[in-house]
Amino acid sequence: MKKISLFIAAVLMLIAFSHSYGIDRKLLNKAGLQEIKQEAPDFILAAGNQTISLKGYTGRVVVLHFWATWCKPCREEFPLFEKMYQSFNDKSVVFLPIAIDAKATQTEIDAVAKEFGANFPVFLATSGNVTDKYWTWGVPVTYFIDKKGWIISRALGQRKWDSPEVMSLIESLLAD
Numbered sequence: 001m002k003k004i005s006l007f008i009a010a011v012l013m014l015i016a017f018s019h020s021y022g023i024d025r026k027l028l029n030k031a032g033l034q035e036i037k038q039e040a041p042d043f044i045l046a047a048g049n050q051t052i053s054l055k056g057y058t059g060r061v062v063v064l065h066f067w068a069t070w071c072k073p074c075r076e077e078f079p080l081f082e083k084m085y086q087s088f089n090d091k092s093v094v095f096l097p098i099a100i101d102a103k104a105t106q107t108e109i110d111a112v113a114k115e116f117g118a119n120f121p122v123f124l125a126t127s128g129n130v131t132d133k134y135w136t137w138g139v140p141v142t143y144f145i146d147k148k149g150w151i152i153s154r155a156l157g158q159r160k161w162d163s164p165e166v167m168s169l170i171e172s173l174l175a176d
Contacts, residue, residue: 027172031165033144033153040064040145045098045128047121055149060092061173062145066125066136068100069112073158074140078116083162084170085120091174092147098123098130100139146173 028035040062042055054062065081067074085095099109099122106124113122125131134143142155152173159166 024172027165027169028153031153031155031163031169032159033155033169036143036151036154038151040143040149040151041133043128043130043133045123045125045130047123047127051128052123054096054145057094057145058149059147060094061147061170062094062096062143063170064134064143064145065095065097066100066134066139066141067097068139069104069109070101071139075116077140077158077161078113078118080159080161082117082119084166085118087162087167088170088174093170093174095120096123098125100125100131100136102126144169144173146176 025035040054042053044051044053054064063084067078081095081097097113097118097120099112101109101124104112104124106127109122109124113120134141138156140155140158142159142161143151144153146152153169
């Protein structure tokens with residue numbers, strides 16, 4: 001009886017602590033994204049007169065993108081992010097582009113993002129603790145976080161963000 005109880009407890013723990021999602025790995029491969037299955041660490045950023053946190057976006061798909069004003073690939077992919085943003089602007093997708101520039105001000109990164117063609121808000125890593133949670137060796141780096149707050153995938157380097165493969169991935173995250 002004790003063995004059965006231990007077995008049932010172990011199965012219940014596996015169910016309680018596991019996270020499953022319906023992402024087709026083929027979507028990740030076609031989009032050139034690395035599969036990751038881990039809970040997304042929460043972070044805080046100052047955004048004007050308010051503070052935002054990742055936990056505040058639970059229930060929405062989050063595209064977390066690290067970039068820098070001096071990064072040529074970042075500059076080249078910003079118009080593609082704008083297309084992706086426009087495609088999903090009215091849906092439950094949040095875009096969080098975070099500049100890692102150590103000496104830039106919010107005004108400076110806003111101006112550079114506009115120059116790059118962005119109509120979405122951008123954030124500055126030094127305005128919070130995001131780099132403590134998502135350390136990266138370089139930019140650009142992009143994470144896709146599902147509605148339950150789990151990192152599904154990561155892209156190291158530049159991508160074609162308006163591609164049908166990426167759009168399909170986001171649609172599948174919205175449907176999950």
